[in-house]
Amino acid sequence: MTPSTTQSPAPTRPSGAAEAIDAAPILARVAQYWRVQGLSDDALIASLSDDCLQQARRLVGRASAEQLLRRSLEEAQRRFDHALANAMGLPPSNDPHPLAAARAALMLTPGFSADCLFAHDEATRQLKDRLQACLPRNTPPESPIDMKPALLRFWLFQSTAR
Amino acid sequence: MSKKTFELSRGRITARRILFLLLVVFTTFLALGMITSAFLQNGITPTELMLLILYTLLILWVSTSFWTATLGFWVLLRGGDRYSIGRMPPTRGETDPGPPRTALVMPIYNEDPTRVTAGLRAIWQSIQETGRGEEFDLFILSDTRDPECWMQEEVNWYRMCADFNAHGRIFYRNRERNVARKSGNLEDFVHRWGGRYRYMVVLDADSLMAGDTLVKMVDRMENHPGVALIQSSPLPANHKSLFSRILQFASNFYGDIFVWGINYWQLSSSGYWGHNAIIRVEPFAKHCGLPKLPGREPFGGEIFSHDTVEAGMLREAGWEVWIAPDLKGSFEELPPTLIDYAKRDRRWCQGNLQHLRMVFAKDFSGLSRLYFLMGIMSYVSSPLWFFFLILTGFEAYVMSQTMPVYFFGDNLFPVWPESFVVEMTTVLLVTLSMLFLPKFWSLILGILNWRRLKGYGGFFRAALSVFLESIFSMLTAPVLMIYQSKFVFAILMRRSVGWPPQNRDDHRLSLWEAIQAHGEHTLIGLVAGWISYRYVQGFFLWLIPVLAGLVLSIPLSMLSSSTAVGQAARRLGLFLTPEEYEEPRIIQLLKQNLEIVEAADANPLLPAEASKVTDPGACALHLALLPMRPVKKRQRHQLRALIYQLVEEGPEQLSPADRRSLISDPESLVKLHTLAWSDGKDAAG
Numbered sequence: 001m002t003p004s005t006t007q008s009p010a011p012t013r014p015s016g017a018a019e020a021i022d023a024a025p026i027l028a029r030v031a032q033y034w035r036v037q038g039l040s041d042d043a044l045i046a047s048l049s050d051d052c053l054q055q056a057r058r059l060v061g062r063a064s065a066e067q068l069l070r071r072s073l074e075e076a077q078r079r080f081d082h083a084l085a086n087a088m089g090l091p092p093s094n095d096p097h098p099l100a101a102a103r104a105a106l107m108l109t110p111g112f113s114a115d116c117l118f119a120h121d122e123a124t125r126q127l128k129d130r131l132q133a134c135l136p137r138n139t140p141p142e143s144p145i146d147m148k149p150a151l152l153r154f155w156l157f158q159s160t161a162r
Numbered sequence: 163m164s165k166k167t168f169e170l171s172r173g174r175i176t177a178r179r180i181l182f183l184l185l186v187v188f189t190t191f192l193a194l195g196m197i198t199s200a201f202l203q204n205g206i207t208p209t210e211l212m213l214l215i216l217y218t219l220l221i222l223w224v225s226t227s228f229w230t231a232t233l234g235f236w237v238l239l240r241g242g243d244r245y246s247i248g249r250m251p252p253t254r255g256e257t258d259p260g261p262p263r264t265a266l267v268m269p270i271y272n273e274d275p276t277r278v279t280a281g282l283r284a285i286w287q288s289i290q291e292t293g294r295g296e297e298f299d300l301f302i303l304s305d306t307r308d309p310e311c312w313m314q315e316e317v318n319w320y321r322m323c324a325d326f327n328a329h330g331r332i333f334y335r336n337r338e339r340n341v342a343r344k345s346g347n348l349e350d351f352v353h354r355w356g357g358r359y360r361y362m363v364v365l366d367a368d369s370l371m372a373g374d375t376l377v378k379m380v381d382r383m384e385n386h387p388g389v390a391l392i393q394s395s396p397l398p399a400n401h402k403s404l405f406s407r408i409l410q411f412a413s414n415f416y417g418d419i420f421v422w423g424i425n426y427w428q429l430s431s432s433g434y435w436g437h438n439a440i441i442r443v444e445p446f447a448k449h450c451g452l453p454k455l456p457g458r459e460p461f462g463g464e465i466f467s468h469d470t471v472e473a474g475m476l477r478e479a480g481w482e483v484w485i486a487p488d489l490k491g492s493f494e495e496l497p498p499t500l501i502d503y504a505k506r507d508r509r510w511c512q513g514n515l516q517h518l519r520m521v522f523a524k525d526f527s528g529l530s531r532l533y534f535l536m537g538i539m540s541y542v543s544s545p546l547w548f549f550f551l552i553l554t555g556f557e558a559y560v561m562s563q564t565m566p567v568y569f570f571g572d573n574l575f576p577v578w579p580e581s582f583v584v585e586m587t588t589v590l591l592v593t594l595s596m597l598f599l600p601k602f603w604s605l606i607l608g609i610l611n612w613r614r615l616k617g618y619g620g621f622f623r624a625a626l627s628v629f630l631e632s633i634f635s636m637l638t639a640p641v642l643m644i645y646q647s648k649f650v651f652a653i654l655m656r657r658s659v660g661w662p663p664q665n666r667d668d669h670r671l672s673l674w675e676a677i678q679a680h681g682e683h684t685l686i687g688l689v690a691g692w693i694s695y696r697y698v699q700g701f702f703l704w705l706i707p708v709l710a711g712l713v714l715s716i717p718l719s720m721l722s723s724s725t726a727v728g729q730a731a732r733r734l735g736l737f738l739t740p741e742e743y744e745e746p747r748i749i750q751l752l753k754q755n756l757e758i759v760e761a762a763d764a765n766p767l768l769p770a771e772a773s774k775v776t777d778p779g780a781c782a783l784h785l786a787l788l789p790m791r792p793v794k795k796r797q798r799h800q801l802r803a804l805i806y807q808l809v810e811e812g813p814e815q816l817s818p819a820d821r822r823s824l825i826s827d828p829e830s831l832v833k834l835h836t837l838a839w840s841d842g843k844d845a846a847g
Contacts, residue, residue, distance in 0.1 A: 033839055036767045037778050070840035077836070096828050100785035107779030108317065109324045136320055138334045138787050140299070143357030145443070147349055149453035150475060153524040160453035 021065045026053055030072045037080055038107050038114030048118070052076045083117040087124050088131065105134040170245050175429050182229060182427040189225040189596070194218055197589050209557050216550045223539050224596045231416070231600035234423030238607055246425050247392055247484040248378075252385035264298050264380055264440070265359040269347040270315070271305040271340065273367040274667065276759045278302075279318035281370050283759070284751035286326060288373035291747075295373075297380065300332045301355070303347050305340035309821045312336055313774035313784050314763075320783055321762055334787070338826075344436075345452050345468035356443045366437035370399065372491030372748040379440040379489065390446065390481035391473060393432060393439040394492035395421045399741045400749055403498045403668050404731060405722035408634050410496060411627055411737035415618060416604045421487040430482040431529055436469035438492045442481075446472070449479040455519060460512050460653045467513025470537055471520060474530040491748060493741075498668045499723040500638060501679045504645040511541040511649040544646035551708065555694060558701040601628050617740030627737050637718055640711035641683050671723040673716075680715035687712025773813075775825065776838040785828050793827060801830045809837065 030049040039045050049072075056071030063071070081099055085092075088102050106112050112130070116123035153159040197217055201210045237243045266285065270278055282300060289295045302319055306312045319334040326332070337350060348364065356362075361383055363376060371394070379392055397417065398410040424432065450472040455462045465471055473483050497503040514537040520526065521534050608615040608624055618624040671679075691709045694702040711718075721727060731737055741749060764770070765777065774780040793801070804820050813821065824830045 029839065032767070033778075036765075066840060070836060073836050073839050077832075095790065096832075097786055097788075097790070100782045104320065104779060104783035104786050107782060108320050134324060134329060136323070136783060136786055137330045138319075140330070140333060140355060140358065142354045144354055145352055145356035145447040147353050147356070147447045147451045149451040150449065150525075152453055152455075152520075154519060155522045155524060157519055157522055158456040160455060 021068060023053060026065060026069045026072055029069055030076055033073055033076055034080075037076075038112065039118075040113055041115045044115060044118060048076070048079065052079065080114070080117070087117055087127050089128060101135045102131055104136055105131050109134045170250060170429065174245065175431075178427050178429065182233065185229045185232075186222065186225045189229070189592075190218065190222045193221045193225075193589055193592050196592075200589075207557075207560075209553055209560070213550065213553050213557065216546055216553065219539075220543060220546055220550060221593065223543050224593060226536070227420075228596035228599065230423035230427070231419045231603060232423070233426040234419035234421065235600070235603035235607065237422045237426055238419060239610075242488065243422060243425055245429060246488060247382055247386065247389070247486050248488040250386065253388060262297060262360045262380055262384055263358060264361040264363060264376070265301055265351075265355070265443075266298055266363045266365060266376070267301045267303055267348065267351055268365040268367065268369070269303045269305065269344045270367045271344070271347075272308050272311055273306075275311055275314040275318050276756065276763070278315070278367050279322060279759050280752055280755035281368065282332075283322055283326075283755040284748055285365070285369075285371055285373070285376075286322070286328070286332065287751050287755075288371075288748050289376060290326075290373070292373040292377050294377050298376070299359070300328075301351060302332075302334045303351055304334065304336040305343070305347050306336060307340070307822060308818055309825050310774055312822070313780050313825070316783050316787060317774065317777075317780045318759060318762075321759075325758075336787075338789075342452065342454075342464045343466075345465065345472075349451065352443060352447045356447050359443050361440050362443055362446075363440045364437050366494060368495035369396065369438050370493040370748055370752055371438060372746065375489055375491035376440075379486070382486070383440055383442060386482070388482050389430075389484055390442045390476045391434055391439055391483045393434055393483070393485045394489045395485065395487055396435075396438040396492045396494040397490075397739075397741070398496045399493040399739070400752065401496060401498070402725040402728050403670075403723055404725075404728040405500055405503070406496045406498050406668075407728045407731060407737045408631055408722070409503075411618075411739055412631050412635070413496075414739040414741075415608075415624070415628065416600055418487065419600060419603055419607070421485060425485050425487050428485065430484060431477050432473070432483050432485040433533055434469040434473035434476075434483060436467075438494065445476060445479065445481050449475045449481075455516070458656075460656060461516055461519060465513075466516050467510065467537070470517060470533060474520070474526050474533065477530060478525060478527060491746065493748070499671055500641065500719045501671065501675070501723075504642065504679075507541075507642070507646060508649050511646060512653050514538050514541055515650065515653050541646050541650055544643045545650050547643055548647045551705075555690075555698060555701050555705070558698045562698050562700070598632065601632060604628075614740070617738070617743040619735035619738040619743070623735040623738065630736065634722070636707055637711040637714060640687075640708045641680065641715045641719075644683055644686065644712070668725050669723070670725065671720045673720065676716045676720045680719055683712045683715040687715070773838070775831070775834050778835065781831060781835045784825065785831055788826065788828055788831070791827075793829075798829075801827055805830060805833055805837070808834075 027046075027049050030052050031045050034045045034048055039048075052072045052075040053068070055075045056068050059075075060067055060071050081103070084090075084102055084106065085099055088099075090098055090102070093099075106114060106117075106127075112127075116127055149160070151160060194214070194217065198214060201214065206214070243249070266289075268278070268282060282302065286295075286300060289298050302315065304312065304315055306315060315336070316334060319332065323329045323332050337347065340347065342349065351362070361380060363371070363379065365371065375394065379394065382392055383389060395417065398406070398413050401407050401410045452465050452468055452471065454464055457463070460466075476483055497506050517534040517537055521531050521538075526534075605625060605628055608618065609621065615621055615624055618627065687709045690705070691702065691713065694705050694709075732742060768777060774784075801824060804816060804824055808816055808824075816824075824834060
C-alpha cells in the first residue's frame with residue numbers, strides 16, 4: 001500500500017523463536033488475502049504468495065511467524081499496488097488517494113477481476129478505462145453560498161451574536 | 163376536465179384564523195364557565211383557584227387540537243380545500259431561468275447503515291422510474307462518529323453508485339466535527355454545494371419518499387416562486403411491533419383530519435417538521451443561518467429543534483411556508499417500543515422547551531410565537547395534567563372531610579347543600595368528547611369513503627381497531643404523562659440530554675428492561691391507588707383508568723414491543739393500514755433493497771464478524787475518501803501509542819473516539835489493516 005507501511009508498528013517478539021517456522025499457514029493466509037483482493041486464479045495466487053513469502057524472508061531474516069506473515073502481507077499489498085499503478089498509468093506519488101480510489105473501484109465494483117492486473121495483456125489495458133468510470137467521486141465541485149447566522153434579539157434575554 | 167382555481171387573499175387568511183380562534187376561545191370559556199359555577203358556590207379556595215388556572219390552560223390546549231381536527235373533518239367532508247398548495251393556481255414571479263436542480267439530502271448520525279442505504283436506494287430507483295431522475299442528485303450527509311458504521315456507510319454508498327451507475331450523482335461526505343448537529347450538517351451542505359441547486363429535499367434517516375411525490379413537490383415549488391418550503395405529511399409505515407403498528411394505524415387513520423385542519427387555519431404560514439420537506443435553497447441560506455443562543459444548554463447553546471425556528475425565519479422574511487395534505491407517498495418510521503418512544507420524546511421535549519426563549523424574540527410575529535407556544539405546550543401539558551390530577555384528588559379529599567351544615571343562623575328549615583354533579587359531569591364529558599371525537603370523525607369519513615376503509619380492513623375491523631387503539635392510548639397516556647413530566651422538570655433543572663441516536667430497530671423488551679423503565683410507574687400507580695381508595699373512594703373510581711395504565715405499564719410495554727403479537731394482529735386485520743393492505747411501490751422497493759444490502763455485506767471470503775478494517779475494499783475506499791491532513795510529530799506519536807495499546811490490550815480497550823482517530827489517519831489505517839490480517843483475527847474490532 002503506502003510506502004510507510006514497510007515500517008512495522010507492532011511490538012515484536014524475540015527472533016529466536018523463528019527457527020522452525022511452518023510456512024504453510026503463512027502461505028495460506030497470504031493466499032486468502034490475494035483472494036479477498038479480487039484474484040481468483042489459483043496458480044497465480046500460489047505463485048504470488050510464494051514470491052511474497054520469499055521477499056519477506058529476505059527482508060526480515062530470522063523472525064517470528066507473526067513478523068513473517070506481516071511482511072508477506074505488506075509485500076502482497078506492495079505488489080498489488082504496483083500492478084494497479086502500472087495498469088492505471090499512475091506515476092509514483094506520496095499521495096495515497098488516487099491509488100486507493102482505483103483499488104476501491106476494483107475491489108468493490110461487481111464484475112471486475114484483479115487477475116488481469118498481472119496478465120499484462122489487452123485486458124489489463126482495458127481495465128484502465130473501465131476503472132476510470134468507476135472511481136469514487138464522493139463530492140461534487142463546491143459551489144458555495146454564504147449562510148450567516150441570523151441576529152435574534154430578545155426581550156428579557158441577551159441577543160445572539162452576529 | 164378543467165379545475166377551477168382560486169386566489170388566496172389576505173382577508174381569507176384572516177377570516178379563517180379568526181374563526182379558528184373564536185371556536186377555541188368559545189369552547190374554553192364554555193367549559194370554564196361550567197366548572198367555575200360549581201366552584202363559586204362557597205367562594206373559591208386557593209386549591210380551586212389553582213384547579214381553574216390549570217383547567218383553563220389544559221382545555222385551551224385540548225380545544226386547539228379538537229378544532230383543528232374538526233375543521234379538517236369539515237374540509238374533507240366537502241371534498242378537500244380549494245386553498246391548499248396542490249390546488250392553488252400557479253403564481254407569477256421572478257423565476258430562475260436555469261433548469262431546476264434538486265438535491266435530496268439525508269443527514270445521518272450513527273444510524274443503521276443497512277436501513278439508511280436501503281431507503282436511499284428505494285428513493286433513487288423510484289425517482290428514476292418517473293423519467294425525471296436527471297433533475298436530482300443525492301447527498302448522504304454523515305455526522306457518524308462510530309468508526310465501523312462510518313466505513314460501512316462508505317461501502318454502501320459506493321455500492322449504490324456502482325449498482326445504479328450513478329457515479330457523480332450520489333454523494334457522500336462525513337464531517338470531521340459535527341458542529342451544531344443536524345442543523346449544522348445541513349448548513350455545511352448549503353454553504354459548500356448550495357449554489358448548485360435550486361431546491362433541497364430534506365430527508366431523515368428513516369424517510370421514504372416516492373419519486374412521484376418528489377417530482378410533484380418540485381413542480382409546486384416551480385409554480386409558486388413565493389413559496390420557500392412545502393412540508394409533506396409523512397405517514398408511518400413498514401412496522402412490525404404491536405406498539406408501532408398501533409401508532410402507525412392511529413397516524414394513518416386520524417392523521418388526515420389533523421393535517422387538513424392545520425392547512426385550514428395556517429395556510430401559507432405553516433410549519434416545518436424537519437424532514438420530508440422541500441426547501442428553496444436561496445432564501446434558506448439567506449435567512450435560516452441559526453445563531454447560538456446565549457447561555458448554556460438546555461436553554462442556551464445550539465438550537466435543538468431547528469425546524470420550527472427555520473420556518474419562522476422564512477415566514478418573517480415574507481416567504482410562504484405550506485403544508486401539503488394531499489401529497490401521498492411520504493413515509494417515516496416510528497420508535498418500536500414505548501420506551502424508545504419516550505426516549506425520543508426526551509430529545510424533542512428539550513428542543514421544544516428551548517423555544518421558550520423564542521417566544522420572547524423580537525423578530526417573530528404573534529403567529530410564530532403561537533407555534534412556539536404550541537410546541538412547548540405539547541410537553542408542558544403533561545406536568546399540568548399531573549398537577550391537575552393531584553389537586554383534584556386533594557380537593558376531593560377536603561370535600562369528603564367537610565360535614566354539611568343544614569341549619570344555621572335564624573333559618574327554620576334545613577339548607578340542603580347544592581349538588582354540582584351535573585355541571586362537573588358535563589365538564590368531564592366535554593373534555594373527553596374533545597379528546598375522542600376526532601377518532602369518531604375519522605370513522606365517519608371512512609364510512610363515507612368505502613374504498614378507503616377497505617384499506618383498514620373494512621368497517622368492523624377498522625371500528626374494532628379504533629376501539630382497541632383508544633384503550634391502548636388511554637392506558638399508555640398516564641405513563642407518557644409521567645415520563646414527560648420528568649423530562650420537563652429535568653430540563654427546567656438544566657439537565658441536558660445531548661442528542662443520542664434514535665433506536666429504530668424492532669426488539670422485544672425483556673422483563674428486566676421493562677422493570678427498570680416502568681418500575682416507578684407501577685409503584686406510583688399502586689401508591690396513588692391505595693391512598694385514593696383508602697381516603698377518597700369516590701375519586702378512586704374516577705382514577706381507575708389512570709391507575710390501570712400505570713399499574714399495567716410493565717406487561718403493557720413488554721407485550722406491545724412484541725413483533726410476534728404485532729404480526730398476529732396484522733393477520734387478524736387489526737390496526738391495518740392501506741400501505742399494509744396494498745403495498746406501495748416505494749415500500750416494495752425498500753424491502754427488496756434491504757435484502758440486497760444485507761446480502762452484499764456478507765463477503766464469503768471474510769469472517770462474518772470481521773470489522774470493516776479487515777476488508778481491503780472497504781479500507782481502500784475509506785483511504786480514498788479521507789482528506790489529506792498533515793500530521794504533526796506529536797500526533798503521530800499519539801497514534802502509534804494507540805496502535806500499541808490496541809495490539810497489547812485489544813481494540814475494545816480503545817474508546818470510539820480513539821478508534822476514529824486511528825482510521826482517520828491514512829498511515830494508521832493501513833497499519834491496522836495489515837495487523838488485522840497478520841494477527842489472524844480481527845484486530846480492529
